[in-house]
Amino acid sequence: MTLTLLESPSVLSAPRARPPRARPLRVALAGNPNCGKTSIFNALTGARQHVANYAGVTVERRAGTCPLLNEPGELIDLPGTYSLNAYSPEERVAEAELLAGPDVVVVVTDSTQLQRHLVLLVQVMQLGANPVLCLNMADEARAAGQTIDVEQMERLLGFPVVETVGHRGEGIDRLVAAIDRAARNPVERHKLVLGEDLDRALDDIARALPPPARPEQGAAWVATRLLVGDQRQTRRVAALDGGEEAVALARLHRTRLEAATGCDIAVFVTERYFGFVDGLLREVRHRPRHVDTRQLTDRIDAVVVHRLAGLPLFALVMFAVFWLTFTVGDYPMGWIDAGIARLGEGLSQLWPEGSDSPLRSLLVDGMVGGVGGVIVFLPNILLLFLGLAFLEDTGYMARAAFLTDRLMHRFGLHGKSFIPLVTGFGCSIPGIMATRTLENERDRLTTMLVLPLMSCGARLPIWMLLIPAFFPPAWRAPTLWMLYGFGIALALLLALTLRRTLLRGDDAPFVMELPPYRQPTLRSVVLKMLTRSQVYLRKAGTTILAISILLWAATTYPKPPSYQVDAQLAKGELALAPEEVEARRAAEDLEHSIAGRLGRALAPVFAPIGFDWKIVTAMIGAFAAKEVFVAQMGIVYSLADGGQGTDSLRALLARDYSPLVGISLMVFLLIAAPCMATIAVTRRESGSWRWALLQLGGLTAIGYLLALVVCQLGRLVI
């Protein structure tokens, strides 16, 4: 079919009158997944939103301001969307934003994929929006030998077109100028030609639309939705006065066109979009006859996603990440640990020896002992995130989804669920958000519910504390790896159970685009690490600090009126060295405190899985934030030895608990009671408390049972 770009007079391109803006300028960034929208957004606003090399990174609307624009305004980054006939929850977010009518829509495209990415532009034009076309990834297109006649393209389309390299900020100044230009003179009419038969049908339907359903600009869009039988639009229009007529007319055209073409109307319309894009590209794009931009990618994929070697390779890569986290992380961790210990001693010396000043205890035991214990693990956290950044930025993450598809299928999910799960290694919250990329509601709920079993970054400090306390060096990295593996295995089993019981139903078809391999830039990796450090330290300095102070108070007060050990000494029943007397007093203090009493009241419940009251209090704190477990153990032990101890917390734990309790503890902490924030997000994303509470109760029960099995079996064996 040949399509010209000449405009035909019709209702659809009637000149529009935009009312003067009363509110600040609103600019939305839209485009296919992974074309670089967030990179552009960051370049325009100076923000540091998450960028990674796979489809479906951004799943929420994010707003920012661009100081470079002439007119102050709001810039909105959107999830990637292939089209405006939304399919998955994250695409609906983008659709809703575009339908809300921003002043300028920047349509971002991957220049090497224009024949597909420009289809969204066609829909945006139908919507009557005021677009700016951003041809991103211009570097890759150039490397493939493609050139675009940008001026010719602007002439044909009638709105600004700009080439950019988003992640390096090239062309951003021109993009800013283009947005300014578009904001000043909105497009009057779009020159869109979709073929005579279709154009005529759309025009016909648009003319029949009752005035309220006939937005000055978007009539073509409403007509198209009616033509393809979109339920929401049909219902909306049918409810209006005279709307029935338009709906009936649309049905008539649909039957006629389907009979004439022999294919589904939506497929037919989409083909025409592609036709328009082809026609446009023929006039503006020049490239060598044969270009293969994917040679490198295809060659790497021959090995990486190999049918047999692929999965073992992935397991190996993950092992390397954990090994790095442990071995490399240990050095800087040691330095920070020493520094914090010195800080504690220094602070202690501000008071006379043996002082029982509450302020000294708050500073040394509560804050340094609590928060300091958490900050120590910053290097390990950074290494874990470095590993994740490597997975994300190279494009390997999407391959992992492909590789695990078959496995996931056995358990009632598919490969796409794997990406949220891996994201959960960082933190459960973005992991749960990332389930928005799953089209099928049941897949999505299942993935969300089992996601906390992915051991998150906040739990890493716990493993870093416990594993070396109970395992010899050679076993540490393998233990960590097995712990993560255990979480995954359990998540899959639970997913299967859910899919067989509460969430029964067909599985959605699995289709996913894999990005080309890209070399992560040093800048982006460093920036990610910086952002992570900030997040971690901020959390340590706020949430964890606050909870540590609370827990410190609960572990310190009330003090007993008198000490048993003193009474015994007075009666001459005991003869103890002064340090021993101190230690006994401290122990009595702990037992008398609120935390001690609460812990001991609950201890019988946890005795079967080997936990004593100290662990129980730390566990309660961990419900607020997982790292608090480490903080509270630090506080308890710091109080117990009156801040005099020089032994590391790890050594003290090894002294007081058996390895079996250590394992039982790890099993319980991995599975039971996801943190409060996770429960809240599950509630929001699933839309009901029922699922959130099921997640909380179910996981806690399973965690308890498995810890019980470990503990009881272990006692039999040992």
Add this chain to the structure above:
Amino acid sequence: MTVRLVECSRGDQVRILRIDAGRGATLRLMNMGLGVGATAAVVQCSPLHGPLLLSHGGTEVALGYHLAEKILVEKD
């Protein structure tokens, strides 16, 4: 030769003849450049009903087995 996509093996060049999936999946495939008439190379296919990997026009698309079953192609 006309076959279902799942019957193809690594290295085959195929042309899509028909897609018998629902409207949603068909449109999604079109958006990824795999509409009727598109040509693609099979980069990987996994044993035991695993997914397929197609490469075409500079894009790689992973397809689940059940979807690939519904796609009719011509292979040479």
